Amino acid sequence: GGYLAASWTDTVQATLMIFALFLTPVMVILALDGIDTSLLVIAAKNPANLNMFKGLDIIAIISLLGWGLGYFGQPHILARFMAADSHHTIRSARRISMTWMILCLAGAVSVGFFGIAYFSNHPEQAGNVTHNAERVFIELSMLLFNPWIAGILLSAILAAVMSTLSCQLLVCSSAITEDLYRPFFRPGATQRELVWVGRMMVLLIAIISIVLAANPENRVLGLVSYAWAGFGAAFGPVILISLLWPRMTRNGALVGMLIGAATVIIWKQYAWFNLYEIIPGFLFASLAIFIVSLMGRAPSKAVTDRFQLAEAQFQSR
Template identity: 45%
Template sequence: MISYATLVTFFVYFVFLMAVGIYFYRRTSNLEDYLLGGRGMGSWVTALSAQASDMSGWLLMGLPGAVYLWGINQSWIAIGLGIGTFFNWLLVAPRLRMYTGKLHSMTLSGFLGERFGDPTGLIRIISALITLLFFTIYASSGLVAAGKLFVAMFGMHYAIAVIVGAVVMILYTFLGGFLAVCWTDLFQGLLMFIAIIVVPIVGLQHAGGMSAIGRSIVEKGLSTSLFTSGSGIAGIVAIISTMAWGLGYFGQPHILARFMGIKSIKELPKSMTIAMIWVVVSLTGAVIVGLIGTAVVPGLSGGNEEKVFILMIDGLFNPWLGGVLLAAILAAIMSTIDSQLLVSSSALTEDFYKHIIRKEASDKELIWVGRICVLIIALIALFLALNPNSTVLGLVSYAWGGFGAAFGPAVLMALFSRKTGWQSILGGIVVGTVVLVIWKNLGLGSVMYEIVPGFLANFLTVFLLNFKFGQQNERILSEFDEVEQSIAKA
């Protein structure tokens, strides 16, 4: 039976999101406002927006489900992500903000093309196409999560549930752009943080303590140690494969856009501290939820493992508080999809429409093109999400790996390599993406997460091509030196 209290909670939450979208609709006057918030975001908004958009529905559904299904050894995913987050803020954030501000870049694709002085425009175009491909898959994962949430809570038909989630996300992203996305992410990040602390505490008490949970894990035959993935080389490969999620951070356009939009690099140390506290607590909580769930809601199978967090809330809390906590799951889902829709729209608007179709387009025209692109991409993702057999973690892992393999080495070389040429970067992006896709489609992902061979192939390609195509453009070399000097002074 549908809970009246939960319905009211979700309705109020939807109204809040719409209000934010309408509010920022009136404060978006040019394309930079719509895509990057005028590069004026503060430390709190930047930190929580980056991490909320990073973690998505997989934090409260995919990761707990994986731990519930296989055990503690899945914690290596969380460890890898924590390490990746740290180095992304430490190494990438300040240089990317400085460099994109200097070049007036509004998309990752545009930055890579301008940074390396690509005269053909191929880096921008191919990067934008890769962005559209993997973000469509990524966004569909969020809609799958939303569908599963609404089915579990309200007994809705899966297709209708997916459509309802899509409509809400489309509307406030369509209206308010980057500012609406970031400010809703701030609220949603706080809501997720509260939920991931409260639910494990109550669940632990309900389960009867750690000893009861330990017995449940042993009875199910799940991994009870970080180092039980296998023996010898097989165990090492399994650990590397799961930790390799952390490599993906360097190439995620929706996270990197937050670094590009912060007011000043002087805000970054505070943002990094906030982000790291949020990440460590949230990832730890998600792993604990999966373990506690084996005792609180035993017997889940057939893909229902990803509902463990939902079912724990439904069984442990009164409808009003439960409605708020369930809204946190919806927040996790929406905080990522809205970012993905916006970055995909940015790629179409800035990298195709403005630079290829209508170079003389006005800001007002570009904003509306961006909004139409949000709608188009969302409809494609919606179509992909209508398959009820899709798993959240499976879709996220493919898209996350795709971005990491395609863009991770390119971003690192852009920020730290003075002599890399545009031909090398273009070759690396293409090779990294192709290797990842082939590896995935050959079924080798069960042996090693596809981001690893894709990332390494990208880096190796850039390294080898640099012997032939090192950077020779004096303007590009001078820009790199100027950014390095600015970083040193900051």
Template identity: 45%
Template sequence: MSENFWLVLAIVLYFGLMVAIGFYSWLQTSKYDDYVLGDRGLNPLVAGLSAGASDMSGWLLMGLPGALFVSGMSELWIVIGLFIGTWANWKWIAPRLRAYTEVANNSITLPSFFENRTHDTSRVLRFTAAVIIIFFFTFYVSSGMVSGGRYYESTFGGDYLTGVLIVGSITVLYTFIGGFLAVSYTDVVQGTLMFLALITVPVMALLSLDHPGDIFSYATSNPYGPWEHGNPSYFNMVAGVSAATIIGNLAWGLGYFGQPHIVTRFMALRSPAQAASARRTGTIWVFICYAGAVFTALVSTVYFGQKSESVTDQTGYETVFLDLARIMFHPLIAGIVLTAVLAAIMSTMSSQLLITSSALIEDLYRIFKKNPNHTTLLVLSRTMVVAVAVVAILLAIHPSDTILGLVGFAWAGFGAAFGPVVIASLYWKRLTAPGAIAGMIVGAVTVFIWGTYLSDVIYEIVPGVILATAAMVAVSLATRPKPGTDAEFDTAAAATDYALAHPDSTFDDALTAIEGNRGGTTAV
């Protein structure tokens, strides 16, 4: 049988599993809160893997190995920044955000949390946050569609638009059916695929080398890829890299605090105490995946330098992982490994679809429609998943540098617009609604302008976060917090501390204990 037959079989099996998980999640989704946030019932293992999988796109398996293959270890600064950001996000944001979103009128989206946290009655804060989410994520989802089309085109030699429609349709189908639970459960499968692929591919390639130890020296003095005489600075992390570039790459870690599709997993945990277990799962997964990507690049410098095979992508060398997978394994196994790239694309895209749908319904529609019933909200949320996907597909039909360029600073946009506000919401009692609005607008606008005209100076998240924080603090100090925010802030902080000190307790236990102490009784 032909290679394409086995590759198609692997992809069909994968798609079938995704749809089956969607139907399973549908059986557990009976009300609106289930669809948007899984009714806060996510266990830490699922949360940890889901956050990681929804974070990583095809960049992890294609972009990062390609960059390391060409440029060497100077590309590691961004990996260091992202790893630190992952750990810090789980450590300091996850437990308190889980507690505070429930204390603040059971907020189930980031914009609704900002509004409830500051007691904003104007709806301007919630509206502004929702618009930022819808704008950036619509283009982000479109980028995923483009990636799916390119994947189909390069893997099967098929039509680009057909690939866009196939990948987009399957992603929309399981997201439409099962909502948050489907996205989270499929993330576990997709994260596991990515994890196993990033271990097995470089290991098998390493074992095929005559001298495996060459991976730590070969690239510096031997021809490979774009280097006719080797890259003498391959293992030097600072060679040819300016201080501004290093700072900018490390600053990628700042973006984690404001990514809606990641922090939503924190809000869905059963208890703040489970953030510790989820953090261990998530950070170990991320560390091993990054290590696999690094070793894929290292092995590739030797393998493609010594063997007769060549890298398909002779420009960015972003197919080194895909090429090794095809060479190392039987077509069926290679097909399963190659679905890891598809998994990376689809896991990110499904999370973004759901967050954008939630912003449209929970944070815009409910501003104008008071107290709609749960059935209406559920139907509208599913409808918006399809609507956003259709717009994204239309944008993906003729992809342009402008659309794809927006994705490059979407991370910075969310990091600058939402990151300072998230941190201040959880740790600064003095935050006000006007301050949060000012911070979001200044952060988003700074990233947009800087990313368009000054991106060569330093990564736009750096000035974005600095100016957003300054605006947020200045305006908050010039205005007054609404009555009641202090008491909620103290309750959320105390509930978090109690939950972390009593890991076997539920969040309701923490709230009961706090109220008991305030009432003069002894907390258990």
């Protein structure tokens, strides 16, 4: 159990995901007699499908780029850094993770892109995809593969969910148990008691998640984009500024997190300018951190010395 289990399961799940995302578009292309034929079918359906900027204005492009800001504030991603035994391993980890991410995203885009060609040639099989385009991978897997192979490919969806869910549950349970329950309610709690509290928190968080996901009208991308913006705007600026600016204070960090989360919630309700809410959330949270930190007392010498020591160690790699 614990972090080691999450690391091993993530490795297996990532392997399954990349296998499924590459095999599916390849099978679609073979079923359509080659990539040239697939592109012709896609162009015949709508020539704009070959234009990656179709229907995008400057606000939409900025919003899409804004997704990158979310990485800095995701607990399940930040927790991965616990696996690094020192800052020297970060460079190789960066290469591996970026390579995996590029390949997976390319595979996911290819599934959707060549799915246009397949369902254009087989409109009688496009019923579920017509009502919900997010089912394209599921439908292609069931149509193109033997049921045994399709079952393995469809488990890649669960792998994508579980790789995030396992770490999210671990982080949430640990935060509630170690940062809330023990400091404020039971300072003298035994390790056995903390373990049981952690288990109960995992169960409670799982139940809340099931309730939130029970609405059949919800779409995966919509839920993910909202959560991505909330975490990214609340925690991303704090993480980045704490690494780059030794003058940040505790109050600045706290206000920044509150402002970032509140901005995302409010912006989502009103959808001003059709701009993705993480961008104003990230901006306002950063401004709040700088303003509140400069208004308050500077951090102690012990804190600034620790910052300078960590920076010197990192630069000496």
